[in-house]
Amino acid sequence: MASCLKAIWNEGFQQVVFGATHLLFFSALISELTNQKEVAAWTYHYSTNAYSWNVSRSFCQKYFTDLVAIQNKNEIAYLNDVIPYYSSYYWIGIRKINNNWTWVGTKKTLTKEAENWADGEPNNKKNNQDCVEIYIKSQSAPGKWNDEPCWKRKRALCYTASCQDMSCSKQGECIETIGNYTCSCYPGFYGPECEYVRECGEFDLPPHVLVNCSHPLGSFSFNSQCSFYCPEGHQLSGPSKLECSPSGVWTDEPPQCVAVQCQDLPAPNKAQMNCSHPFGAFRYQSTCSFTCDEGLLLAGAGVLQCLAPGSWSAAPPECQVAISCPPLLSPQNGTVTCIQPLGAFSYKSTCQFICDEGFSLSGPERLDCTPSGHWTGSPPTCEAIKCPELFAPEQGSLDCSDTLGKFNVGSTCHFSCNKDFKLEGYNNVECTTSGRWSAPPPTCNGVASVPTLEVQCPVLVPPGQGTMSCRHHLGTFGLNTTCYFGCKAGFRLVGDSTVRCRPSGQWTAVTPACRAVKCSELHVNKPVMMNCSNLWGDFSYGSTCTFHCPEGQSLNGSVRTACRENGHWSTTTPTCQAGPLTIQEALAYFGGAVASATGLVMGGTLLALLRKRFRQKEDGKCPLNSQSHLGTYGVFTNAAFDPSP
Structure with a gap:
């Protein structure tokens, strides 16, 4: 459709705005129209x-955009063709500002391409001719310009811009054209509306290089910046920073991280050096160990390591002659005898230790001085020989010559019985050099009738989750009553399994307890979430734990495990893996089970959900530093207290 001229007469509007009739607005649409639909155009x-x-x-700014800003001679020719002749001509949007002819609407200086002065113009005749008129349909100079005083009265030639705030995606300059506009994209952007950003793409990081990137306009796109750094003991070789240029190319290649270099180490004289170099010869974390020839002493550190600053952990060692071991002294209550072929306590010296009577050697009987200047062990000690600890017999007493109660060799002990009891065995025993008593301890037996029926021990009850069985000899819980204890499956006995009622009216031990068998503590890897209930204590017999995964992932393994009576879990801990929705998961999106009739209606939606889930898996894209808020990873237990023994 050819360009058209549209005249609009709206007398009521003119009267409201200007208070006069006969005001005519003329609009010339520069763009082609299709089916009379409005399009964005100048x-x-x-x-x-x-x-x-x-x-x-002011008139143009109130009702339109501004006085017209002419960009080229084609536009001038068009205006001269479609605008009607008027004797005083028309004002256009250019005037002199700081002695520069400037388009006031666009704030751009007049260019040679758009300049169309009449011959001899501008002449600033009579001064202060700072505004410009256009000779529409002039016989002598059609479409030409002339500078005029701004107070003169002429018609206003206005325009409505086709460029909008979001034109060119705010990533380019919107340039008005006849009937439309074009976008001059800023560096780094392209596309009809400058809607696309140049991409540099990801780069491969060399070993050990660490990077921190910012992406203001998209991942690894124009204006993306990446800073590089190295771990401890390494230094950058290359640029520390890269930028994605407007052309979609990185400003440089990524740097390398090179291990810090330490000074080369020569092997000391008469020594062997053994080194490992994880990052290169004598670089960071290189480790060298030193050993001297036999008979020589290593003076200095035996192992050196190349540290992060590029220096060794110590100065290189040396091998010296005349190796000697620390002097040895005779142990208390003993003696040492040495053979020293190369000098006092020197290399190859051998020392023998002997203890006095009544004492035994604790430690090695012989020590040798090694080439490293160390004895083959720590010097021994002579410890007094002891006999087993003795106790007074029931219904008797014990008196020993060893007042400190150490029962050393030579100690003597005397036994005696209470009234009406007879001593059976030796009443005196002595601790011999073999560490044994000269006779076994005696006992006290009753020789007369004793009122045993009067002896009564406290009543016993079975422990929780346990069993008790008693043999009553002289009445219920009387003298010599013996009780046996056990625990139910999943519980273990803590304490003595058998107790007996003594003549003193006390049991030989306290009642034992039954504690739940412990299973190993469960740990799960993210993003598995676990919730546990504990009947008899955390991770004990009877504890049950259930597992689930965040939305979008499925559980690989059993959903539940229980602590068995043998102290083992019934199943292993599961993992989470991304995958397509199961039918159960899909039904869960609709709040529960879906009836068969409703299922036919919802089938399309269900299929869409499954396809969406499948695409998400294929894309393999996930946000950096993503976090789940569906629950907290780790172990959840109840507040049951497990009073472990």
Whole structure:
């Protein structure tokens, strides 16, 4: 469709705005129209009344965009063709600002391409000719320009811009054209609307290189910046920072991380050096160990390591002659005898230790001085020989010559019985050099009738989760009553399994307890979530734990495990893996089971969900530093207290 001229007459609107009738707006649409639908385009308008330049501009800004800003001679030819002749001509949006002719609407200086002065213009005749008129349909100079005083009255030639705030995606300059606009994209952007950003793409990181990137316009795109750094003991070789340029190319290649270099180490004289170099010869974390020839002493550190600053952990050692071991002294209550072929306590010296009577050697009987200057062991000690600890017999007493109660060799002990009891065995025993008593301890037996039926021990009850069985000899819980204890499956006995009622009316031990068998503590890896209930204590017999995964992942393994009576879990801990929705998961999206009739209606939606889930898995894209808020990873237990023994 050819360009058209549209005249609009709206007398009521003119009266409201200007308070006069006969005001005609003329609009010339520059773009092609299809089926009379409106499109974004630059349109021209003019007033039928004449105003000063300032009033004309206010008129254009009020009803349109501004006084027209002409960009090229094609536009001038078009205006001269479609705008009607008017004797005083038309104001256009250019005036002198700081002695520069400037388009006031776009704030751009007049270019040679758009310049169209009449011959001899601008001449600033009589001075202060700072505004510009256009000779529409002039016989002598059609479409030409002339500078004029701004107070003169002329028609206003206005335009409505086709460029909008979001034109060119705010990533380029919107340039008005006849009937449309074009986008001049800023560096780094492209596309009809400058809607695309140049991409540099990801780069491969060399070993050990660490990077921190910012992406203001998209991942690894224009204006993305990446800073590089190295771990401890390494230094950058290359640029420390890269930028994605407007052309979609990185400003440089990524740097390398090179291990810090330490000074080369020569092997000391008469020594062997053994080194390992994980990052290169004598670089960071290189380790060298030193050993001297036999008979020589290593002076200095035996192992050196190349540290992060590029220096060794110590100075290189040396091998010296005359190796000697620390002097040895005779142990208390003993003696040492040495053979020293190369000097006092020197290399190859051998020392023998002997203890006095009544004492035994604790430690090695012989020590040798090694080439490293160390004895083959720690010096021994002579410990007094002891016999087993003795106790007074029931219904008797014990008196020993060893007042400190150490029962050393030579100690003697005397036994005696209470009234009405007879001593059976030796009443005196002695601790011999073999560490044994000269006779076994005696016992005290009753020789007369004893009121045993009067002896009564406290009543016993079975422990919780346990069993008790008693043999009553002289009445219920009387003298010599013996009780046996056990625990139910899943519980273990803590304490003596058998107790007996003594003549003193006390049991030989306290009642034992039954504690739940412990299973190993469960740990799960993210993102598995676990919830546990504990009947008899955390991770004990009877504890049950259930597992689930965040939305979008499925459980690989059993959903439940229990602590068995043998102290083992019934199943292993599961893992989470991404995968397509199961039918149960899909039904869960609709709040529960779906009836068969409803299922036919919802089938399309269910299929869409499954396809969406499948695409998500294929894309393999996930946000950096993603976090789940569906639950806290780790172990959840109840507050049951497990009073472990």
